[in-house]
Amino acid sequence: xxxxxxxxxxxxxxxYARFGRPVFxxxxxxxxxxxxxxxxxxxxxxxxxxxxxxxxxxRGRLSTxxxxxxxxxxxxxxxxxxxxxxPTLVLVDEVPDAPGLDEENALMERDAAMRALxxxxxxxxxxxxxxxxxxxxxxxxxxxxxxxxxxVKTRLRAALIKVRKANEHKDES
Amino acid sequence: xxxxxxxxxLPEHTLGVVGGKEAIALDRHLQWCAACRKEARDLERAASxxxxxxxxxxxxxxxxxxxxxxxxxxxxxxxxEPAVGARRxxxxxxxxxxxxxxxxxxxxxxVMAGRAARIEDSANEVAAQRQGDLRNFAELVQAFESTDxxxxxxxxxxxxxGPERVSGTALTFVVPRDDDVVSVMLNGLPSNERRLPYLVTxxxxxxxxxxxxxxxxxxxxxxxxxxxxxxxxxxxxDVVSVRxxxxxxxxxxxxxxxxxxxxxxx
Numbered sequence: 486x487x488x489x490x491x492x493x494x495x496x497x498x499x500x501y502a503r504f505g506r507p508v509f510x511x512x513x514x515x516x517x518x519x520x521x522x523x524x525x526x527x528x529x530x531x532x533x534x535x536x537x538x539x540x541x542x543x544r545g546r547l548s549t550x551x552x553x554x555x556x557x558x559x560x561x562x563x564x565x566x567x568x569x570x571x572p573t574l575v576l577v578d579e580v581p582d583a584p585g586l587d588e589e590n591a592l593m594e595r596d597a598a599m600r601a602l603x604x605x606x607x608x609x610x611x612x613x614x615x616x617x618x619x620x621x622x623x624x625x626x627x628x629x630x631x632x633x634x635x636x637v638k639t640r641l642r643a644a645l646i647k648v649r650k651a652n653e654h655k656d657e658s
Numbered sequence: 659x660x661x662x663x664x665x666x667x668l669p670e671h672t673l674g675v676v677g678g679k680e681a682i683a684l685d686r687h688l689q690w691c692a693a694c695r696k697e698a699r700d701l702e703r704a705a706s707x708x709x710x711x712x713x714x715x716x717x718x719x720x721x722x723x724x725x726x727x728x729x730x731x732x733x734x735x736x737x738x739e740p741a742v743g744a745r746r747x748x749x750x751x752x753x754x755x756x757x758x759x760x761x762x763x764x765x766x767x768x769v770m771a772g773r774a775a776r777i778e779d780s781a782n783e784v785a786a787q788r789q790g791d792l793r794n795f796a797e798l799v800q801a802f803e804s805t806d807x808x809x810x811x812x813x814x815x816x817x818x819x820g821p822e823r824v825s826g827t828a829l830t831f832v833v834p835r836d837d838d839v840v841s842v843m844l845n846g847l848p849s850n851e852r853r854l855p856y857l858v859t860x861x862x863x864x865x866x867x868x869x870x871x872x873x874x875x876x877x878x879x880x881x882x883x884x885x886x887x888x889x890x891x892x893x894x895x896d897v898v899s900v901r902x903x904x905x906x907x908x909x910x911x912x913x914x915x916x917x918x919x920x921x922x923x924x
Contacts, residue, residue, distance in 0.1 A: 494726050501722050509717040511709040523721055530725045531732060552706040560674035598710035616673040617708050623670050641669040642701075649704035 501530065504548070507594070508555045514618050515559040525562060529555045548594060556617070563620050601651035609644040616641060659683040664694045672701040808832045812898055814844070814911035824848075824880070826909050828898040830860070837887035840870050844900065844909065847873075847880040853902040858884055860895040860913075868895060 508529050512522030532554050540550050602610060615621045623641060627634040664687045670676045671684055688695045814826035823846035831839045842858050855872035873882040900909040 494730065497726050497729050498722065501725060505717065505722060505725075506714050507709050507712070509721070510712045510715040513715045514712055519718075522715070523717055523724075526717060526721060527725050527728055531728055534729050534732065546703070546706075548710075549703050549706040552709050553702055555709070556674050556705070564677060594710045595714075598707045601704075601707050602711050613673070613708065616670065616675050617705060618712075620675055622675045638666065638669060641673065645669055645672060645701050645704040648707055649700055652704065652707050 497530065497534070500533065500551075504551050505530075508551070511552075511555055512559055515556075515563055515620070521562070525555070525559055528558050532558065560620055597652060601648045604647050604651040605644055609640065609647070612637070612640055613644050613648075659687040661687075661691060661694055664688070664691065665697070668694065668698055668701055672698065672705045674705075808893075808915065810892075810896065810913035810915055812896075812911035812913040814842075814898060814900060814909040816909060817907050824909060826900065826911070828858075828911055828913060830892050830895075830913060832891060832893050838892040839885065839887050840892065841883070841885040842870070842873075842898065842900070843881075843883050844873065845879060845881045847876055847882065847908070848902075849876040849880055852904070855903055856882070856908065857901045857903075859899050859901075860892060861897040861899065862894045863896075866895075868892070873900075 505526060509522050509526045512525035513519060516522055516525060529551070533551055536554070540547070605613070612626065615626055616623070621629075623637045624634055626632070627637045630637075664684055667676055667680060667684050671681065676684065688698055808831065810830045810832070812828045814828055816824045824844070825846055826842060826844040829841045829843075833839065840858075840860065844856070847853070847856060854876070855874045857872050858870040859867050860870060861867045868888065870888070871884050871886045873884050876882045896913040898909075898911050898913060899907060901907050
């Protein structure tokens with residue numbers, strides 16, 4: 486991170502090699518166009534450079550930190566630019582598996598993520614996807630499904646806790 | 659915002675679908691509530707797994723070079739944000755404030771946690787007011803950490819002939835180009851109705867007095883808080899007084915400028 490802070494080109498490239506593709510992929514899913522996803526990816530890495538000194542490895546993993554930045558920026562952009570309409574997105578459980586991730590780290594992350602997600606029921610996966618990738622609030626989901634708001638909130642929390650527990654072993658390692 | 663409301667919002671916040679005032683209130687709550695902050699971090703770790711489940715899409719091959727170039731260009735224009743350590747001087751001062759409050763029998767952390775818990779337990783007007791006071795206090799600390807505010811601290815001492823166990827702390831920030839802020843935390847006040855509300859004022863050496871506000875309610879240990887933003891500049895106003903509803907002086911203290919203390923070695 487010190488090298489990133491100094492703006493070292495190699496440090497930026499290492500970080501990009503590890504996280505560039507997942508950040509871009511998330512941008513594409515949330516924002517809907519390659520152009521917006523590339524702008525988002527650039528913003529994420531610029532933000533990471535600016536905030537590198539604030540990253541505290543004792544408080545969380547680098548991927549958590551960077552993906553949180555990426556998601557926050559993507560959601561901000563979604564709200565700012567699309568406000569009323571939401572892009573047509575692919576739900577988590579509708580995303581086809583695609584071969585071709587050549588980064589070992591990325592493969593491991595993806596493998597662990599898929600295992601964590603497999604701890605959820607189809608309904609839970611769909612619920613998380615609607616909030617995280619479509620930006621739907623609990624209230625919007627409740628109204629769409631005709632489910633009590635409290636129930637939706639409880640289910641969101643339960644799903645996140647399941648993912649957290651399934652991913653615990655990886656976090657500790 | 660109290661812990662119950664924060665707990666309710668955290669999953670949505672983690673998933674990025676809480677906005678506006680709710681998000682601001684929750685962020686403020688997370689700044690001073692360690693328990694909710696821990697839960698937020700746990701949920702964040704879970705949410706950060708989700709992007710990896712997407713089928714990877716391939717960005718343009720030249721995106722990497724554009725990003726390297728953008729950071730190179732930004733490096734020439736702006737410096738990255740300072741490390742947390744650079745702010746340690748001021749944060750260390752906050753720690754000193756907390757310690758001094760503890761010496762007065764208030765105990766910053768305990769006050770915040772304990773009183774927040776009691777607020778959580780009762781959904782009445784009293785709770786609402788005190789919740790607002792705590793929120794103002796959190797805002798005040800936040801303002802202190804993020805601006806060039808000059809902090810002043812005073813221990814409030816009981817007046818002869820008054821209740822002996824009463825104690826208090828006053829904290830003010832003189833903020834350039836913005837409202838000044840005052841926060842007063844009291845403990846051991848008599849809570850009979852004839853004495854309420856307690857009126858807090860600040861005075862300068864020339865006898866000018868500014869009314870800060872009134873403490874309308876106390877908890878079972880006679881504790882109460884008051885935080886306020888004032889348009890007037892508080893520079894030079896260094897005497898804090900607390901009077902009961904009959905105008906009798908209960909507590910008084912003199913504010914002194916606080917200098918950041920050197921940060922401890924890591």
